[in-house]
Amino acid sequence: MNDLINFLKTRRSTTAKTMIAGHVKESDLNNILACGIRVPDHGALNPWSLTVIKDNARSRIGKEVLVPEFILNNPEATEEEINFEKNRFLRASVVIAVLFRPVSHPKIPSWEMELSTGAVCSNILVAAQSLGYAAQWLTEWYSYNDRMIKEVGGNPKIEKLAGFIYIGDKEKEPVERRRPKIENVINILTK
Numbered sequence: 001m002n003d004l005i006n007f008l009k010t011r012r013s014t015t016a017k018t019m020i021a022g023h024v025k026e027s028d029l030n031n032i033l034a035c036g037i038r039v040p041d042h043g044a045l046n047p048w049s050l051t052v053i054k055d056n057a058r059s060r061i062g063k064e065v066l067v068p069e070f071i072l073n074n075p076e077a078t079e080e081e082i083n084f085e086k087n088r089f090l091r092a093s094v095v096i097a098v099l100f101r102p103v104s105h106p107k108i109p110s111w112e113m114e115l116s117t118g119a120v121c122s123n124i125l126v127a128a129q130s131l132g133y134a135a136q137w138l139t140e141w142y143s144y145n146d147r148m149i150k151e152v153g154g155n156p157k158i159e160k161l162a163g164f165i166y167i168g169d170k171e172k173e174p175v176e177r178r179r180p181k182i183e184n185v186i187n188i189l190t191k
């Protein structure tokens, strides 16, 4: 089995909860981003954009966006919950937000643009994991928050967050999770 197939068959996400914020090498980050934007994209419309949240931006967005929006939606929030929001992005070394930006096109449906956006997220995730980083794709509550969409340059009326890819260091190798049984999800037609 070649190395790529072996990696794809065994890779696992490491939860943001268990990853360690450390350092992502600049060259690694550039490679991860290059893989992220090299995806199938019908019509080469680039119906997505990426925002890299790193260094002080992680705590700034926590303070300026996550905390006030969380309190707005949870007026009874405890101090512990508010602190969690403030530090949410600090769970990772780098967080990459992937925004779906549909383009008006006479033939290519928006659905295909959504699929391409999912591929961007997958490629970022897999590229980061292939370099040995802990990585996880999360939407959580703030992917559906208009102010967060605006923070990454989006228009909440027409654009959506496909999620945030958290990238950090691994404390330990994640254990395997439940996987589908091949016969339950794969059909093979021969005639």
Ligand SMILES: Cc1cc2nc3c(=O)[nH]c(=O)nc-3n(C[C@H](O)[C@H](O)[C@H](O)COP(=O)(O)O)c2cc1C
Residues within 6 Å of the ligand: 011, 012, 013, 014, 015, 136, 137, 138, 139, 140, 141, 162, 163, 177
């Ligand atoms: C679009 C999308 C959104 C997700 N959002 C969350 C989330 O908000 N919270 C969560 O615990 N897991 C979420 N997950 C699942 C995690 O990424 C989970 O770690 C992953 O399914 C593990 O799979 P893997 O080991 O095959 O990479 C999401 C997955 C996808 C595809």
